[in-house]
Amino acid sequence: MTRRFASLVLTLSVCVLAPLTAQTPPAAPQPLTAIKAGRLVDPEAGTAAVNQIILIEGERIKAVGPNVAIPAGATVIDLSKMTVLPGLVDAHTHMAMTYKEQPENNYYYLTYVMESTPLRAIQAASNAIQLLNSGFTVVRDVGNNALYADAALRQAIEQGWLPGPTVIPSGPMIGSTGGQFWPTPEMYKQHNIMFPEYIDANSPDEIVRAVRENMLFGARTIKLCIDCKPWGYSVEDIQLAIREAATGGCKVEGHVQTPAGAQRAIDAGIYIIAHGNALTPEHHRQMAAKGIFLAGTDTPFTPYRGSEAAFARAVDNLRDAWEKKVPLTYSTDFDYWNDRMKDQKTGQWMTRGELTIEFLRTWKAAGIPAADTLRAMTTNGYKAADIMADRGPIKPGFFADLIAVPGDPLADIDALRTVSFVMKNGMVFKRDGVMAPADFFHPGPVRMPNGRWTR
Ligand SMILES: [Zn+2]
Secondary structure: OOHHHHHHHHHHHHHHHHHHHOOOOOOOOOOEEEEEEEEEEEOOOOEEEEEEEEEEEOOEEEEEEOOOOOOOOOEEEEEEEEEEEEOEEEEEEOOOOOEEOOOOOOOOHHHHHHOOHHHHHHHHHHHHHHHHHOOEEEEEEOOOOOOOHHHHHHHHHHHOOOOOOEEEEOOOEEEOOOOOOOOOHHHHHHOOOOOOOEEEOOOHHHHHHHHHHHHHOOOOOEEEEOOOOOOOOOHHHHHHHHHHHHHOOOOEEEEOOOHHHHHHHHHHOOOEEEOOOOOOHHHHHHHHHHOOEEEOOOOOOEOOEOOHHHHHHHHHHHHHHHHOOOOEOOOOOOOEEOOOOEOOOOOOEOOHHHHHHOOHHHHHHOOOOHHHHHHHHOHHHHHHOOOOOOOOOOOOOOEOOEEEEOOOOOOOHHHHHOOOEEEEOOEEEEEOOEEOOHHHOOOOOOOOHHHOOOO
């Protein structure tokens, strides 16, 4: 260490330590909000209680029950004609990737080459607002997000710059040579085209380095390409990634596209398997026994996407996974756009949130009961996102992330298509069906997790 560098380190240390030794000012009183809920859903139990009061202090829930006293001065929000429930979770999406059907032949090479990381990050911010408007308060954002645009989005939302779901970013997907790309030799060798869309990690040392780098740059989960190429990861490779990710508090999701890859991921004890296409009934049985989450990414057949045959397979696979009691999450893999994505009745463009909720079609076609679908969209999603200590249940101590719908989603899951109220971190984002996000916009970091800047 040079002397100049040493003194710089000393200065930085003092800067970091100073706030800890300074006298802490008394905490400002937190605003109180009381929500009158006509019905309050407990998705874990699959039940609803009537006429509940949810008292919120600042960002967190303080009390819940039929007889909670409303303190003088509390803001009262009347949802007594509505059903209140926890915010929804998309357990597998791509906020900073929107590839176009044309001119890129429905693939994403051109997006990667032509759209800069800043541009994709800004679209991710727009997608975040659109998803929150449809009631999604948590997203797992798992790869194909340019140069850590997913981690930047998480920071921006956490610091209070703009509204959006809690983002669980993975950073670039880690895979063996090529990732999901099939680049030409000259593009691969001379233009370094793999990174930042994928990290090539071809040995135990490279796997450890890749996992550490993603965590250093803001990942909150780790995403592996298990079998994107015939030279995919072994059981030992996957276990190494799981051990290394655990040092940084991260769980591992495996992208799986072959039965053999699925078996290796299951044998390694992975936390989440993404994509249900390659999974057999025997895989489902093993996943249920081990408690491995499934992010099936069950694409519906719609005027703008899919085929009848693929939809039939997705429905059968999802149905079998449900019958075998695999812990299911609601997951979309949403990352595309075309000019047919319009509401059939109104002719209006559909938002990222509306396109995300369309995946209910697959769950309904699979005959999965509404209560189980709702559990996948909430409780299981929070568990898969590994944030159960802080978010999910509408209970004292948890962040106030909740939504309200006019109908009853336990009886008719399509009630979730009409989210008329959204609260995130105790702040109202949408009320009476209208976005009113002013409280979320700030010019500086007003919310700093752990009281400091973090990646
Ligand atoms: Zn995906």
